[in-house]
Amino acid sequence: MMYAYLIKARPKAGKPNLFTWFDCKSDSRADREIMNILEDNEIETGRGADYQLPVRTDVPVYDDLPVERLLDATWCERYELDDDGRTWQKIVSAEAGKKPETTVTPDVSASASPAPFDASAEFEAPSFEQVSERLDEIRNLSDEDIVDSxxxxxxxxxxxxxxxxxxxxxxxxxAAANAAAMDTDDSYLQNVLLALNSVEACKHCFNHIRLSLLNNIKKIWPLDGKAPALNLILSFAKEWMAAINDTSDKDGKHRADVVDKWLTRYRKERIESGATAGGMNKTDRDPTLTHTLDTLDIEIACALLPMDFDIYNIPGGVYRRAKEMVAGKESPWKEWSQKLRHCPGILDYSRAAIFAVIRSAAPNIHMMPGSHQVWVNTKLTESNHAAPDAETVAMAKNSDAPITTDETSDAAASEQKHTETVSTKEQPEITSMGDGVFTVEGLVGGQAATASVNDVPAAEKPKKKTYDELHAELHEARKNIPAKNTLAMETTSNEQMEAADSNEIAGSPEVSTSEGANADSAEAAAAVKTDAEPMPAVEYPAYFEPGRYEGLPNEVYHAANGISSTQVKDARVSLMYFDARHVSKTIIKERSPVLDIGNLVHALALQPDELDKEFSVEPVIPEGAFTTASTLRAFIDAHNASLPALLSADEIKALLEEHNATLPAQVPMGGSLEETAQSYMTLPTEFQRIEADQKQTAVAMKACIKEYNATLPAPVKTSGSRDALLEQLASINPDLVAQEAQKPAPLKVSGTKAEMIQAVKAVKPDAVFADELLDAWRDNPEGKVLVTRQQLSTALAIQSALLSHPTAGMLLTHPSRAVEVSYFGFDDETGLEVRVRPDLEIDLDGVRLGADLKTISMWNVKQEGLRARLHREIIDRDYHLSAAMYCETAALDQFFWIFVNKDENYHWIAIIEASEELLELGMLEYRKAMRAIANGFDTGEWPAPITTDYTDELNDFDLRRLEALRLA
Incomplete structure (x- = not known):
């Protein structure tokens, strides 16, 4: 359906009125599209702007309509609206219909020179035949019929x-020019118009310069060849116009150099041969063979066949099968041929590069034109065509089914054809729905998903449900939830919640918090794990085709292809930030294992049975576990008290002294001569060795006393440590010492806590220590998010509040709900891949509901201002943009936010539906961001958030303060 709009300029603006028209599917889309067009052209409308809001009119039927979607500033000079405000009619001037007083034959040469002609502009003058034909035509025309171009x-x-x-x-x-401009089948001219519209200098130059530019474009890419790509024309036009505006280029040498460079690059000797796709560089092919676009088609077909063969010596069977594909224009050959044939210089690329770019692509990439073109542009970057690198050759030889001889080629080709037929039936079918939207039938559980809900005809769209209808249906569906699907809610005291409603979670297994139940469950799980065979690892595709995917792990989804809503939000921060985070990746933000209470609440409310996959909860310290140093000391004291008593040092000393008392006494030496003489006289006769005739000196007598004392048994020592005393006792009573050694030694009651733990372990190997349990939990070898018991208690309280809420509980426990479903698709306008993952989706009789769970902290917000604050939260965090992206990609009809306050013991719930206007605002902001991202990928330019210098001005409040201070 065609739509036309008038954008009137305000009288004081001094600007012309604008007119445009375009084709669109519906009225609502047309209203959005006109705003997109105005935004793209930086035209502001509404209060305070130079232009009023656009007015829809009837589509005029005239042969000089401007190009579709072009804002024409001259239309209103020729046409005006009728009294009904919708119908366009020609402006009748006062001089209309008058014949000039004198009829003058126009001078072609004069009219052809409105500005000084620059010979260096390579203008191609019209032929003599053209001039003669034109003179015959204009002889009967008035001056008013002939206008300047x-x-x-x-x-x-x-x-x-x-x-x-x-x-x-x-x-x-x-009329002929209008028809040519609107001929969408002429891709060459359409590309030229689009390219030159993007070069501002082309709009403000002399006519002969524009004509020269067009002639040079035709010279580089002749009309009889393939239409050049839009980006090539745009690059050449920018470079050529830059040379035109170079004031130092007096003789036009710069312009000539630009043309020569592009001629050398894209035409060279192919001007004579007529080939415009390359073929002048040496490649890895047989130099005796002529490589043309036809032989390229055969190579493309061979690359699409999965058989294993030497790409430089293609077997006859493979070659014949490839010719069949080309002759029958089979898919995906025709899509690949169309893309590669239009690549500049494609014949210069090596055979390995052609095979590599095809064989390394996703199997169904040909179904997605935008992604297909991006893939070709990204991967076809070979520089050394004659000697492809090893990586390219390895990708070119990537294949599954072996084939080695010509004799087996036909059989393999036939088998491959049969395999393709079978796999086509078994594989998910991707069907184009138009406008870059695709559906994947049977991709997950036989369900189909479309990339855009807006493509469903209005008559087939399910009716949007009111809040009361929604609430009633949710309540009715909730009655059918099986009673056994309950989740016991842990609290600080480990008691179960009493409210049955807050316990119900559809599809969740029963969870018991008792220690016995945990032990039984652990034993059962261990038995199953021991007996069962190991489960094979799940493999996920490297590239996700458009469609609906359930059960994708977080790490797989976040690493998948497509721009997510988070990335779009980053682009709204600035394209410079988007580039640093997601393109050049100079800013790396790895996920920290630090707990985010919102993620924990999200897991408990939506997927409680998968809590342990992402979170590690602080272990419960069992009763009887050693927790502090005092508990360790108490155990050691009790253990030591239960042991048989050991001999003390005093008791050992007494035994030693008693032994010493039984020994004969030593003869004292004496302190004087008389005492020594008396001691000597007490010695046995045989030890009195001093002769009668010898003098009895003290020295001689002491020697005899010492000799005698040496024959007596020596007394044991009675001083020193207990161990030293035990050694003395062993010399006189070894049996008693051996009996003492059999007694268990008491544990030490001093030392560090770690030493005391080791002491306890020595006598109680099965002892449980709180420090070791917590240290093992904190070590976190699996890298999960650590959750303390207090944090879990808070999250469980929030979960209970959510499930007890009349609406939130119904949404979260609905039997047909789906959680964390991933959708992949394409943005219709830019062709960029996108992906979304709404928290929750529910299908109610054809009405698809989506919801996101959000935790907030608003304990200090007054009740009267709470709604405004929640709206600010949605806008500031771009929740509305994400919702619009979800609705577009996941085909959702209505969207809700479930807000829950996470401040301790203040868990109120707010269910907010996104209005149509809010979703439209989010969609427009999303579209704008996507266009900016696409432009960044196209140009490689990622501007900073502030690119121009500016003067800081006072706002109204500051101006009032300034005025007040001036008057003070």
């Missing part, structure tokens, strides 16, 4: 020059 709309003027027009245009020429 610069008065025509920009696209019409370009088309006029493109089809051979001169600096003036007759009615027939204008």
């Amino acid at each position: 610069h008065t025509l709309p920009f696209n019409t003027e370009l088309a006029h020059f493109w089809i051979g027009g001169m600096y003036t245009a007759t009615p027939n020429e204008r």
Whole structure:
């Protein structure tokens, strides 16, 4: 359906009125599209702007309509609205219909030079035949019928020059130019118009410069060849216009150099041969063979076949099967051929590069034109065509089914054809729905998902449900939830919640918090794990096709292809930040294992049975576990008290002294001569060795006493440590010492806590220590998020509040709910891949509901301002943008936010539905961000958030303060 809009300028703005038209599916889409067009052209409308809001009119039926979606500033000079405000009619001037007083035959040469002609601009003058035919045509025309070409709309003027027009245009020429500009089948001209519309310098130059630019474009890419890509024309036009505006280029040498460079790059000797796709560089192919676009088609077909063969010596069977694909224009050959044929210089790329870019692509990438083109542009970057690198050759040889000889080629080709037929039936079918939207039938559980809910015809869209209808249906569905699907809620005291409603979670197993139940469950799990065979690891595709995917792990989804809503939000921060985070990746933000209470609440409310996959809860300290140093000391004291008593040092000393008392006494030496003599006389006769005739000196007598004392048994020592005393006792009573050694030694009651733990372990190997349990939990070898018992208690309280809420509980426990489903698709406008993952989705009789669970902290917000604060939260955090992206990609009809306050013991719930206007605002902001991202990928430019210098001005409040201070 066609739509036309008038954008009136305000009288004081001094700007012309604007007009545009375009084709769109529905009224609502048209209203959004006109705002997109205005935004793309930086036209502001509404209060305070130069232009009023756009007004929809009837589509005019005239042959000089501007190009679709172009804002024409000259339309209102020729046409005006009728009294009904919708119908366009031509403006009748006062001089209309008057014949000039004198009829003058127009001078073609004069009209062809409105500005000084620059010979260096390579202008191609019209032929003599063209001039003669034109003179015959204009002889019967008045001066008013012949207009200067610069008065025509920009696209019409370009088309006029493109089809051979001169600096003036007759009615027939204008009609032909309009028809050419609107001919969408002429891809070459359409690319030229789009490219030159993007080069601002082309809009403000002399006509002969525009004509020269068009002639040079035709010279580089002749009309009889393939239409060049839009980006090539755009690059050449920018470079050529930059040379035109170079004031130092007096003789036009710079412009000539630009043209020569592009001729050398894209045409060279192919001007004579007619080939425009390359073929002048040496490649890895047999130099005796001529490589053309036809032989390229055969290579493409061979690369699509899965058989294993030497790519430089293609077997006959493979070659014949490839020719069949080309002749029958089979898919995906025709899509690959279309993409590669249009690549500049494609014939210069090696055979290995052609095979590699095809064989390393996703199997169904040809079903997605935008992604297909991005893949080709990204991967086809070979520089050494004659000697491809090892990685390229390895990808080129990637294959599964072996085939080695010509004799087996036919059989293998036939078998491959059968395999393709079978796999086509078994594999998910991707079907185009138009406008870059695809559906995947049977991709997950036989369900189909579309990339855009707006593509469903209005008559087939389910009716949006009111809150009361929604609440009633949710309540009715909740009655059918099996009673056994309950989740016991732990609290600080480990008691179960009494409210049955807050316990019900559909599809969740029963969880018991008792120690016995945990032990039984652990034993059962261990038995199952021991007996069962190991489960094979799940393999996920490296590239996700458009569609719906359930059960993708977080790490797989976040590493998958496609732009997520988080990345779009980063682009709204600035394109510089987006580039640093997601393109060049100079900013790395790894997920920290530090707990986010919101993630914990999210897991408990949506997927409680998978809590242990991501979180590690602080272990419960069992009763009887050693927790502090005092408990260790108490155990050691009790253990030591139970042991048989050991001999003390005093008791050992007494035994030693008693032994010493039984020994004969030593003869004292004496302190004087008389005492020594008396001691000597007590010695036995045999030890009195001093002769009668010898003098009895003290020294001689002491020697005899010492000799005698040496024959007596020595007394044991009675001083020293207990161990030293035990050694003395062993010399006189070894049996008693051996008996003492059999007694268990008491544990030490001093030392560090670690030493005391080791002492306890020595006598109680099965002892449980709180420090060891907590240390093992904190070591976190699996890298999970650590959750303390207090944090879990808070999260469980929030979970209980959610499940007890009349609406939130119904949404979270609905039997047909799906959680964390991943959707992959394409943005219709930019062609970029996108992915979304709403927290919750529910299908109610064809109405698809989506919801996100959000935790907030608003304990200090007054009740009267709470709704405004929640709205600010949605806008500031771009929740509305994510919701619009979810609705578009996941085909959701209504969207809700479940807000829950996470402040301790203050867990109120707010259920907020996204209005149509809020979703529209989010969609427009999403579209704007996506266009910016696409432009960044196209140009490689990622501007910072502030790119221009500015003067800081006072706001109204500051101005009032300034005025007050001036008057003070």
